[in-house]
Amino acid sequence: xxxxxxxxxxxxLPTLTVEDYRARHIIKIIKAQPGDILTTGEINGPKGxxxxxxIGPNSVTFADITHTCISSRPQxxxxxxxxxxxxxxxxxxxxxxxxxxxxxxxxSNRVEKxxxxxxxxxxxxxxxxxxxxxxxxxxxxxxxxxxxxxxxPFIEDELPEHMADYIHCGLAHPGAIAQLQDxxxxxxxxxxxxxxxxxxxxxxGGWVEYEVEKFTECGAKPFSMGERILRVDSVVPALLSQLAxxxxx
Amino acid sequence: xxxxxxxxxxxxLPTLTVEDYRARHIIKIIKAQPGDILTTGEINGPKGxxxxxxIGPNSVTFADITHTCISSRPQxxxxxxxxxxxxxxxxxxxxxxxxxxxxxxxxSNRVEKxxxxxxxxxxxxxxxxxxxxxxxxxxxxxxxxxxxxxxxPFIEDELPEHMADYIHCGLAHPGAIAQLQDxxxxxxxxxxxxxxxxxxxxxxGGWVEYEVEKFTECGAKPFSMGERILRVDSVVPALLSQLAxxxxx
Numbered sequence: 001x002x003x004x005x006x007x008x009x010x011x012x013l014p015t016l017t018v019e020d021y022r023a024r025h026i027i028k029i030i031k032a033q034p035g036d037i038l039t040t041g042e043i044n045g046p047k048g049x050x051x052x053x054x055i056g057p058n059s060v061t062f063a064d065i066t067h068t069c070i071s072s073r074p075q076x077x078x079x080x081x082x083x084x085x086x087x088x089x090x091x092x093x094x095x096x097x098x099x100x101x102x103x104x105x106x107x108s109n110r111v112e113k114x115x116x117x118x119x120x121x122x123x124x125x126x127x128x129x130x131x132x133x134x135x136x137x138x139x140x141x142x143x144x145x146x147x148x149x150x151x152x153p154f155i156e157d158e159l160p161e162h163m164a165d166y167i168h169c170g171l172a173h174p175g176a177i178a179q180l181q182d183x184x185x186x187x188x189x190x191x192x193x194x195x196x197x198x199x200x201x202x203x204x205g206g207w208v209e210y211e212v213e214k215f216t217e218c219g220a221k222p223f224s225m226g227e228r229i230l231r232v233d234s235v236v237p238a239l240l241s242q243l244a245x246x247x248x249x
Numbered sequence: 250x251x252x253x254x255x256x257x258x259x260x261x262l263p264t265l266t267v268e269d270y271r272a273r274h275i276i277k278i279i280k281a282q283p284g285d286i287l288t289t290g291e292i293n294g295p296k297g298x299x300x301x302x303x304i305g306p307n308s309v310t311f312a313d314i315t316h317t318c319i320s321s322r323p324q325x326x327x328x329x330x331x332x333x334x335x336x337x338x339x340x341x342x343x344x345x346x347x348x349x350x351x352x353x354x355x356x357s358n359r360v361e362k363x364x365x366x367x368x369x370x371x372x373x374x375x376x377x378x379x380x381x382x383x384x385x386x387x388x389x390x391x392x393x394x395x396x397x398x399x400x401x402p403f404i405e406d407e408l409p410e411h412m413a414d415y416i417h418c419g420l421a422h423p424g425a426i427a428q429l430q431d432x433x434x435x436x437x438x439x440x441x442x443x444x445x446x447x448x449x450x451x452x453x454g455g456w457v458e459y460e461v462e463k464f465t466e467c468g469a470k471p472f473s474m475g476e477r478i479l480r481v482d483s484v485v486p487a488l489l490s491q492l493a494x495x496x497x498x
Contacts, residue, residue, distance in 0.1 A: 002478045071476070094483055137477040181498055226493065227320070228386040229251045230486065234343060237483040238490035244475065245491045249430055 001025050002138040003047060004040045005131060006065075011042055015053060017061040026052070026060045038062075041140040043131070046070045073099045073141050074244060075196045077166070079159070081108040081203035082147075083232045085118040090233040092126055095143050096133025098240040101196070104159075106148040108211055110203040116149055155214045167195040169220045172239065174206055174229065176222035180239070183221045184246045197243060201235055250274050251387035252296060253289045254380060255314075260291055264302060266310040275301070275309045287311075290389040292380070295319045322348045322390050323493060324445045326415070328408070330357040330452035331396075332481045334367040339482040341375055344392050345382025347489040350445070353408075355397040357460055359452040365398055404463045416444040418469045421488065423455055423478065425471035429488070432470045433495045446492060450484055 004022055018026075026032050034052050040062065041047030047069050050062040076098075082105045083091055095103050107116070119125060126145055134140060148154040163169070170183045184197065200220055207215070212222060230238060253271055267275075275281050283301050289311070290296030296318050299311040325347075331354045332340055344352050356365070368374060375394055383389060397403040412418070419432045433446065449469055456464070461471060479487060 097477060097479060097483065099477065136480055139477060179494075179497065181494060225490070228346060228348065228388060230346060231385055233482070234346065234486040237479070238486040241474070241487035242490050242494050245428075245430060245494060248428065 001029070001135040002039065003135055003140070004038055004050070005043050005134060005140065006040060007043050008045065011065065011067075014065070015061055015063045016050075016065060017059050019059045023058055023060045027055060027058075032060075039138060040065065040067065042067050043134070043140060044142050045140060047138075047140050071139060071141070073101060074240070074247075076100055076240065076243060077102040077104070077162075077196060077198045078236075079104040079106060079198065079200040080232075081106060081201065081207070082111050082115045083203070084112075084115060085120040087232050088115075088118070088120050089129055091236055092129035092145070093133035093136065094233065094236045094240075095145075096130040096139070097137040098237070099137070099139060099141060100143045100240075101141075102144045102146070104146055104148060104154070106154050107151045108203050109151075109208040110205040116147070121147060151211065151214075155211075155218065159218055162198075163219055165196050166198040166219075169198040169200070169218070171200040171207075171212065171215045171220040171222045172202060172225055172235065173212055173222040174224060176224040178221065178223045180223050180225070180242050181246055183223050184243060186246055186249045199239055199243065201232065201239070204232070250278070250384045251288065252384055252389070253287055253299070254292050254383060254389065255289060256292050257294065260314065260316075263314070264310055264312045265299075265314060266308050268308045272307055272309045276304060276307075281309075288387060289314065289316065291316050292383070292389060293391050294389060296387075296389050320388060320390070322350060323489070323496075325349055325489065325492060326351040326353070326411075326445060326447045327485075328353040328355060328447065328449040329481075330355060330450065330456070331360050331364045332452070333361075333364060334369040336481050337364075337367070337369050338378055340485055341378035341394070342382035342385065343482065343485045343489075344394075345379040345388070346386040347486070348386070348388060348390060349392045349489075350390075351393045351395070353395055353397060353403070355403050356400045357452050358400075358457040359454040365396070370396060400460065400463075404460075404467065408467050411447075412468055414445050415447040415468075418447040418449070418467075420449040420456075420461065420464045420469040420471045421451060421474055421484065422461060422471040423473060425473040427470065427472045429472050429474070429491050430495055432472050433492060435495060435498045448488055448492065450481065450488070453481070 010016055036052045037049050040050040046067040048067040051064040053063040054061040078100050168184055259265055285301045286298050289299040295316040297316040300313040302312040303310040327349050417433055
């Protein structure tokens with residue numbers, strides 16, 4: 001945990017006491033003492049530091065809560081074919097760690113129907129995985145996650161409404177000739193802070209041809225990530241870090 | 250499983266019968282039938298295809314085993330502070346998926362001693378994780394893994410002996426001013442196929458200052474991966490895919 005996160009509601013008083021997993025982490029893992037200054041932040045708000053006023057057997061009380069640092073987001077949205085539940089759990093944390101704005105979890109021909117009834121999709125469970133990803137990154141901006149159980153309404157009605165927000169849109173697709181650097185111009189981060197990128201990641205086994213056609217009709221450009229086939233929990237960090245690199249060059 | 254892997258010893262006869270997890274995967278997941286052609290390969294050898302001759306209740310027999318395609322490796326070695334056992338399990342598969350040649354698992358001030366007695370370090374367990382990574386990638390080249398329980402002998406005696414093999418050597422270190430693209434020249438993949446890169450990844454909490462000094466004395470150049478703190482199982486795909494991108498540009 002590289003930041004202790006508070007909700008907006010918790011931050012209404014000048015001191016704040018936590019008694020949940022955060023208190024346990026501070027006491028047992030960080031082994032903090034009264035007077036210590038920790039990195040803290042407000043979920044979907046600024047971050048900064050707080051001073052530990054008091055440590056009880058199962059509680060930690062903070063004072064001097066000073067959150068003034070607003071960190072930027074990388075301005076990326078992600079469309080992803082709903083992965084297997086165990087992968088979803090990891091991917092949700094990664095998505096928050098990398099600062100994705102909006103994650104669209106969608107259906108696809110090669111997504112098993114049972115995945116949509118997984119308990120991992122319960123809003124509280126997803127929330128706790130996203131928070132874990134923020135705590136890892138030391139970040140505060142919580143991604144929005146939406147679930148789209150039918151491919152056609154998503155691709156024909158919902159996605160087209162969002163497309164105007166994106167300056168670049170890439171579809172990861174094995175066998176495509178282009179690579180990511182053919183789609184994302186170097187240094188694009190510096191031109192217009194409102195320019196967002198959309199990346200689209202398929203299911204195990206890939207998109208079917210019809211799905212690729214539908215995405216390209218929407219304006220997505222297929223690109224390949226190379227010969228080696230990556231698991232989705234490697235695709236997410238691989239793609240987002242390549243995007244960050246291209247934009248920063 | 251994107252490739253069925255055979256050992257050199259299994260490939261001595263014109264037909265080959267498997268009865269282990271590979272047979273179960275082919276029968277239950279791939280649901281293959283006699284006559285089907287599957288992607289197969291020899292561990293540390295070439296890959297190609299094989300035809301299914303016969304499927305028994307728990308066995309699959311192959312014929313027409315044709316392995317002629319030799320795939321290239323990205324020519325990267327990795328030094329990594331030994332991660333927590335659960336992370337090690339994932340990282341071993343990733344290291345094979347991304348085609349690392351040699352993984353050095355080393356001690357560091359912030360590595361817990363108990364990690365070195367983890368059952369995950371047993372050679373057979375590591376082997377099966379590496380194989381899983383190859384099966385994911387559709388690759389055949391098995392990484393070498395060596396374990397170095399003492400930091401000083403590694404950094405003072407062992408690493409210097411290897412340094413002549415590397416044209417570039419980067420140390421991932423939060424707070425460094427350089428980024429990966431300052432260390433790895435664009436398109437370096439095309440200049441001399443024997444030129445290897447060494448990347449060095451620290452423990453949770455990072456290297457201590459003494460360790461950074463020792464690595465830089467060996468010729469490693471510190472670089473930062475950005476503000477967000479990644480978990481080691483995100484660092485590996487992030488770094489290796491950034492490296493691949495830089496070399497291919």
